[in-house]
Amino acid sequence: MSTNKYELVNLDTGKKSTLQAMSGTVGPDCLGIAPLAKDHGIFTFDPGFMATASCESKITYIDGDAGVLLYRGYPIDQLATKSSFLEVSYLLINGELPGAKQLEQFDHSIRYHTMINESLLRFFNGFHYNAHPMAMVSAVVSSMAAFYHDSMDNNNPRHREIFAHRILAKMPTISAAAYKHMLGQPFVYPRNDQDYCANILRMFFAVPAEDYAVDPVTAQALDLLLILHADHEQNASTSTVRLAGSTGTNPYAAISAGVSALWGPAHGGANEAVLAMLEDIGTVDNIPKFLERVKDKDGHTRLMGFGHRVYKNFDPRAKIIRDMCHKVLARLGRTDNPLFELALRLEEIALKDEYFIARKLYPNVDFYSGLIYSALGIPRSMFTVMFAIARTAGWVAHWQEMIGDPAMKIGRPRQLYTGPTARDYVEIGKR
């Protein structure tokens, strides 16, 4: 705890309060503001949570100015090069890297929870073939609560653990079912002899009519993408999971709320929007004209995949993904990818442009992720679903951290009311 104390004086009444600063292990101090409401009857006003820490957490740390991202203290670049998505999920959820035996047990449990109830699978037939997969995933994840009454006591640590394994294991199966439904192809069941990413690729791309061999380069690239997207502290979807979860609702409902929040183009939907933008720009010659549109104060065009609420420097994940994009395209023999060339030039031009320099706008994780997903054969409408598969690890870790905290309170923000003051009801004939 910081020893810094801040004295607040109401200049009208002369009433004083002492606000105590709290220190984390790294990062800026936070001011405990509870006395403001108690002593002075005032609230703080911070739309978009620009300067508000909504909770205490030990999971992920970001230094936006330095471009640092740590999961449980481990730098993202080390995890990206040395770890695997399942190991990272274990780390995020349990706080420590697993030993060999622990990892084996975790991996085994995830492999053996991949199937979904056949009734749940039949839900997909209720969706139109062109339903957005995020709509299907969100609905089906929420519906999981109808299947596991026997293990949904939020106060029971074993139930929480079973939930964590179930949702991590079944998210790819649900996502693949959504994809197959869109294609009109038969659902491909998961196989327990396949690892996490190989299973995803099989369920997405295999068809009963022929054999399917998982390409190890593709599986490795996918694993890396999942690591990079696994958590990002109190982003919009994670905060949504926490807020929904703080009511004591079941965890499937909370994760489903997170999926819905992730869908928006300012958040997880950006990877889909980046490809649409690149296709819209078309050629390098059109970049200046496009950037003029972005800079037009009266317009609504943004350079998608650029800018971040926290990073005011390079998003460390964007650097890793850009390097990986080079490698993946080379190894898949697709070096002459015009959209990748366009993205590289767009980044180069934007980074030299005063508009982006002044606002500290750099490429974020989504600027290149869609290009890799495309190279891996994953269609654009599934990009945000891939993000959701990865972020499930983070959502679960945050839900577990919050539910396991004895000091947990329902999230209930206040407001600055600017509507009408009290007035009498007017009968309809007199309005």
Ligand code: CMC
């Ligand atoms: N293109 C053009 N201008 C931008 C952009 C952009 N991508 N991002 C921010 N700005 C401008 C914005 O117009 C504003 O300018 P001014 O001060 O003249 O009004 C200034 O920069 C500050 O922007 P802001 O909207 O107040 O910043 P924010 O922290 O609220 O928004 C953001 C962060 C990520 C929503 C925003 O940068 C954005 O919309 N980026 C494009 C969408 C995107 O790539 N999202 C993925 C984020 S990373 C993955 C994830 O979180 O899921």
